[in-house]
Amino acid sequence: MENPRGQRMLAPVTSTSHNQTPALDRADRTWLDTHIDGPVLIPVDHDYASETATFNLTLAHRPLVVVGATSTADVQNAVRFAGRRGLPVSINATGHGAVVSATGSLMINTSRMSDIKINSVAPYARIQAGVRANQLIPAAGEHGLAAISGSSPLVGSVGFTLGGGLSPVFGRSKGFAADHVRAFKIVTADGQLRHVTADREPELFWAVRGGKGNFGVVTELESGLFPASRLYGGGLYFGGEHAPAVLETWRGWVEHLPESLSTSFCLLRLPDLPFVPEPMRGRLTLHLRIAYLGSADEGAALVEPLRAAAPAFLDTVAEMPYANVASIHNDPTEPGVAVDRTALLRELSPQALDTLLSLAGPDTPPENHLMMTEVRLLGGALSRPPALPNAVGNRGDAEFCLFIASIPAPVEGDIERIRAVEERFLDRMAPWGTGGMYANFMSTEDTSAASVRMAYDAVAYERLVGIKKTYDPSNMFRINHNIRAA
Template sequence: MTLYDTAGPASLSRAEIADLTAQVAGPVVLPDDAGYQDECATFNLMTPVRPAVAVGATSAADVQAAVRFAAGRDLPVAVLATGHQVVRSAEGAVLLNMSRMNAVHVDPTRNLARVEGGVRWRQVLPETDKYGLAPASGSSPTVGVVGYHLGGGLSPVLGRMHGYAADHVQALEIVTADGELRQVTPSSEPDLFWALRGGKSNFGVVTALEFALFPLKHFYGGGLFFAGEYAAKVLHTWRNWVVGLPPEMTSSIAFLRRPPRPEMPEPLRGTFVMHVRFSSLQPQEEAERLLAPIREIAPTVMDTITELPYSMAGKVHMDPPNPVPWVERAAALRDFPREAADALLAAVGPDSGARLVLVEIRALGGALERPPAVPNAVAGRSVRWQVVGLGAGSPDQIPVFQEQLKNVVDAVAPWAQNEMYANLLTAGQGTTPEELRAIYGHERYDRLAAIKKRYDPRNLFRMNHNITPA
């Protein structure tokens, strides 16, 4: 089974490319041109893209020109900001590389940030930190800010206190399939504003995004690492403990198998450990009081919990800072009882023989369950737990990883639900209209499909978890 759905090859003449090149300030490259591989590079090395032509956008005007070029030839448009979440290989498409659009502006008087379409969190956090402000950013500083918000945005520090990042978007600029640049707010285009926040990249190319910031300079957090022999005790203790945390505190737990590579911290190199991730907006004394039951489980292999500037929030999860090849699967759970934990231990625990580098269980709840002040299309607010599995290695290992990821999903299937958080979807997951309808729920999906028909009736933006026009 292929990881991608293809659009078929598109043949573009040099004359057509010369015409497009004359309209944009950024580079325009074909598959045989120098620079094509760099323009198409993804963060997930297991998901390459192979468009008919790649355009390095430098402005909204470049994006408009490229979208009009594609629309005039009935070619699909693919958007690449960071390449963390690639669904299709973009064959036959016009690819827009947004990485050059990386301006960040912070307005401390209104607690707002405005970013261009290619900005990553690592470019935002130092700027907001200057003013003692924090966005509802994710676990990895290399993730793209726009794509993160379009899929919901789940912060491992601020999410349970303030909800999904998409709930705090104030305005967007987007180039739609007709090539128009639209200013989208709750009052200017209410339906599109609703759909963009949760509906992913189905409605156009977002060239700028404005979102709220929260007063926060530091938090208390990090990770506790336990030897794999304690996996069952750690998982069951954590499962009972985490449900009693206040919304100011967030925790997840991960089965980690770290390769014996020099870049790995010495205590973790080549080992299997249980990683309890933790963050607290409350004072250290209160956080440590609540952490006591976890610290008492067993001696730690490594302890990174300390006071951290919010700009260093990536230290909680310690996601890879450089591109790596991986495949993943995810599931959304209504509940995570003892039986589910035991099933997961059988699938990926110390005696399972599993080779997955990570299987994480996230405890949600708090503000993530509440509807936002301005409604949006974010799905899965009823989800209480998320399970994410990841296999990383060479392409020849994909079949093994896929089988073991299936084992993980099957293990928790009795407690799973269809509706889930869109940013967890991967290639091959949620790629048919029927699957997406289940993931979004019928009413939400029908509204998204109707809005899609209004703004993208020919489905130009289909190199994604595609919502087809109604």
């Protein structure tokens, strides 16, 4: 059965499908089919699962209906429909940032909206909602330009940017990705498409850059690019037994770095399984990450103290094209179950490092083992107010960003065990915490109103609440780290 535009329509309502989608009646479905160019899927449809998929499988989305938007008009029609039916709207670009169950919502899948235009003179990229970093990086690279992106190339560029956008390469020298957004288009809860810049709709311009999906669906975004086609970077991998010595060196080393050098470390405990590379299999590994935008010679001189701290079993730090930037972190590419938490640290004093090593180092008792403990160095431009102010919070006092994650064993109660280990971890690190969190690293565990507040400065949060009241008074966009209007 086809609609007037030649697309397949949903099957007529049968008693079975009606039972599974009680809130969508025949008229609703006919309306969606005739007004949406992309696919409109309900739980019984074949592609529903892939369209609603999340990267972290602790959460499975089960919206009432998912709309595979192909255009701004599709997004507007979907939002208008949701408005009329009183449905919350959830947004799925890649599923990498799914934090709240989308059950009962109208989901807009933006992945088909993947157009990229590069202005190599200004320079900036104009990207549609569904663009991923691994599409934007090569498109900008053709012009010798680099887009600020995160550690994983599979993450959506818009979701990444709206939550701040912490780059493992450009963060310390250029600040957050959100700081470089010059314009965007957004469909707000009333179904209007708004062209937002610092001059037109200044409050929305401020709020969405940091306030993420709380104010509507961004259909298109213009963001600055930087002339860079190479860097000196990669990873130094040490056996876990060297972690105390190497991290003590790293701790002192980061105090005197140029802003053109970004760095982080990850204590990794990968399982004893065949797919894990042999030197990391079933043991603790320390992975130091380096990204230096200066010359390879200067970079090698800067990294020398780390190389001297202990023998690395693998050293990939070298001249590299920016296109290979994902190899610095080597993030997972396959979806899986993970329980994660985050915190911002104001310092990594010797006591803080000792505590961290007691929680994640070579002598940590097995019952407290986590799969990964990551610390990213912040500072530099990440600590300064941007030229175009935005809602991204916690810039002033955070020097490090902590992220911990673990994969539960498939046994009853293991998720709860990991939650308890992670809670204790954060409690032990609290003396060095700022009390804040970085929005993009907040997880399914951080969805309470009190947690969401922690992503923002106090005054900024109240301003966000006011802007939410103006643009989304009914809280249509609540399937996220929700800023509540009331």
